[in-house]
Amino acid sequence: MISKEIYKELEEIVGPDNISQDRDVCQAYVMGGDRAWHNTDAKALSTIPEIVLLPGSTEEVQKIVKVACKHKITYTPSSTFWFPTASPSNEDALLLDLKRMKHFEIDAKNMNATVGPGINFGQLQAEAMNNGLYTMVPGGGSQVGVIANTLIWGYSPLTYRTGLANRRIMGAEWILPDGEIVQIGSLASGEDGFWGEGIGPDLRGILRGSIGWHGSMGIVTKMTVKLFPFHEEKLVPVGTTPWTFFLFPEERMKWYNFTCPDKKTMVDFMYDIGHCEIGAANTRVPISWRYMARARDKEKFHEIWMEDREQKRKEVAETAILRVMLIGYTSRKQLQYEEKVLMQIAENHGCEHRRTRQVDGSWMQSCDAVTMWWLTGANMSVTGQLDSLDCSVKMGEKFADLKEKYTPPLMDDHHDPGWFQLNDFGHNGYLEFMNYAEPYETEENVEKILDYYAIAGPKIVIDAGALSFFNQAISPASLDGPNYGPNFHLYAKKVKDAFDPEGLANPPGILDRIDTVIDRIPVLKAKKDW
Amino acid sequence: MSLKEDLIKIVGDSGVSDSQDDIAPLIKGQSLEPTQMPGVKVSVKSSDEVGKIIQLANDQKTPVTLSSSGDHSRGITPCEDGILLDLSNMKNIEEPDNRNRKVKVEAGVTWAEVGAVLKKDNLMINNPFLPRANSSVLTSILERDPMLNAQFEFGERIMSLEMFWPTGELFRTGSASSIKYPDSLASGCYPYGPGPLDPMRLLECAQGTMGVCTWTNIKTELLPEIDKAFLIPFDKLEDLVNALYAIQLKKLGKECVVLNSQNLATVLENPGIKSSMPPWSILIVLPGGRLFPEEKIAYEEEALNEVRASQFSSSKLLEEIPGAGSTDILPSLLRNPWPAEKTYWKDQPKGACQDLFFIAKLEKTPAFVDAVMKAADSNGYNPDDIGVYIQPIDFASGTHVEFNIFYDEENADEKAAAEKVYTAAIEETLKLKAHYTRPYGKVMSKMIYDNASGYAGMLKKIKSIFDPNSVMKPGALCF
Structure with a gap:
């Protein structure tokens, strides 16, 4: 229980309108339990x-963190509240809702924008496009916070041209777990944040790796992100x-859909597109997405997706649909040139060009993300x-095999091999293997799903x-750590301990999170054999 | 047992020397900074040897300085009495993985060596501006030498790497980090992590202070079969800046470089034509694509003409370099290291050269050029003799701004003037908020880190975490 004196201290920082200990208000910041199973x-x-705060400035965030450190209180930052780490995981925690910070x-x-944690991708993309620029918008949707997503994930089919998120981080203002501020990138030289590289070793190497810290290494209160040349012709919103x-x-x-003779041919086709240095997005279309697009609501989806399962399985196994976006960044003639190249590659591989609507509701602004993510009420x-x-x-393919052992309770997707795409102009690829489940399952089924996510899945990777x-x-560091690097978790832990010796920044912290979960759930603990 | 004897146990007799005659060629560099003599040089051929030597250095609290090639154009300042770890014999180049467009090279592989291998498959690695033929590809990229291709998509050339932490433990990054690698599904195409740290970023521009990188997987790209190159002349840098923004916004060309007349005449090896050169030039190469190459060049050339008409109509797209023939020579010139058999271009004007470079916004480059030229003038150095090279990066969302201060090493007055210009130029450019991402030498690094104490403070803390015995080049940078 946080004392009245500490509450008063915090209230003086943000003002009485921006702090609350009201249980109903605080309850709104819980992600999990009965509210949502994510x-x-x-x-x-x-x-x-215990207390929710809405700071309005870097100075206020810094003061709150320093008060938390002084009294050894844990704190969790949240901007757009998308991932479970955006809600506290221990008692007596402060929740810093950063949505007012809309710099x-x-x-x-x-070609850059400097944003506060309250700015989301919808806002960023709209302003970028008003200036002849663009960026990617994540699959989580355009309501996702730019800073949080760029620090943690940051993927979409558009990363084929806009690069992996690590490269979009430029200068940043970062409040360390002890409340000290460090300016990284060109901010360190007194310039604005136009450049991300450090003076000598690059401190972005501490800020994020293949994943981010999920609030357990402090709070980024301002970040400059890279934007990219687009074209000057307007995208008209309709509907x-x-x-x-x-x-x-x-x-x-334009979008181009191709039906390929088989999956191998489709993959070769995708590689060739990268080799020819064309395109703006290059992604497989999972078959279930086509049914989602047709269904328009969850009930209808299940009706048409689950009928004639043998036929569906055959359809999934035999259908290979590639979706390619071309953009004439330079001119209309660039589009004409790239279309000619694309069609030549398609012809070389015997792939059939299919008609498709020249609209987008998924990637330029991701307005249909909720439809995608909450199909069954829960997804990870x-x-x-x-x-x-x-x-x-x-x-x-490996995950499709594994998933069959956990279906049900996972939704049957008829052995679909997942959603894969090319990133980084074809230099690397990306697989996202999605799973759908109902949120209100029996305890036994929930435990089965937890096993799939936290133990069986990580083990096959x-x-x-x-x-x-x-x-x-989603996987325990005690399992992953010795297998990657090796021992990447131990190096990261050294950094965490040096900057947050009391472990106050969003405990248990991303390095201990899933191990904590496994220790708390007996059925998972019983499976811990490493 | 002496340090030398311990090292001999690891690499054998022939790999260890404390003879100044053996060591001197490895530390001879081009820098105004005085150099120091290490106690012993050890040449390695394998990662295993590297790990053992770093562990030995920790056991004996002996400093280690890295050397990966014979090129130390920014100077190398080994730690006195320490180990000079020579990686230049690590020469392995694996068969290029053309499907995933990458090649794995060890630390001692040079631009000339990897270029020769990749050309067989019409491939290349995007290279910096006319590197020495014997300079290490791995070091060049890790030290962030900017590539000439200004298109963002081709950047971040390292796809994964193997390293030893300063405590001597082996580590691999990104999707090469599985302990099963290379016998794994992942082939090392993804660079970051694993987990919440990104060791690659910490190694970048660390000058060997944060660990030892032994190999990297590096992106390869199409080497175009045909190209069309232009020289675009400008009298004023301000006009060039506006043109360059417009060109990059349209994503035109791959190699795109800005030179002043001094540097253009120098790289064309014809100082006599300097006076007939435009004060400033953009060199741009429009590459053919893998399919229908002529048509790709055609649409880019048409767009470049449209941009010229609307944004810089007083300049022309020249296909002839004034006094030096066709621009057809440019693609080959720009995609290769400087020929080993020729005097390096930076040595041609006066025998030696001190570089000064930083990152800045393109729009501020005229102010930086003005400040450095004034610093030269006021320190007895003819500003017209200073070479300027400006490299747009990531569609000119930032630029590498480089000044080449040529001097005669044997002429004490000239050398002293160059030193004064160098120091004054750092001071003046810092006032304009130049972002020195690569502070080489103790003079520069002190000035830069004094100006960025918050960043330096965090770096010191990170250094103490990963290098508790301070063996990796202590005294360099801010720690």
């Missing part, structure tokens, strides 16, 4: 914060919420595989020698 750790760890500046000439889309200016950007991707496209494809970008968010 993934393993949310279920096992999520607790109600936004765009430097169109130098009525929730069925809204951008209408493409077809002479500057068990892996995000990062390496070559070939590795992604093989891992998808390790066994294959692949790398999940979800590691530590």
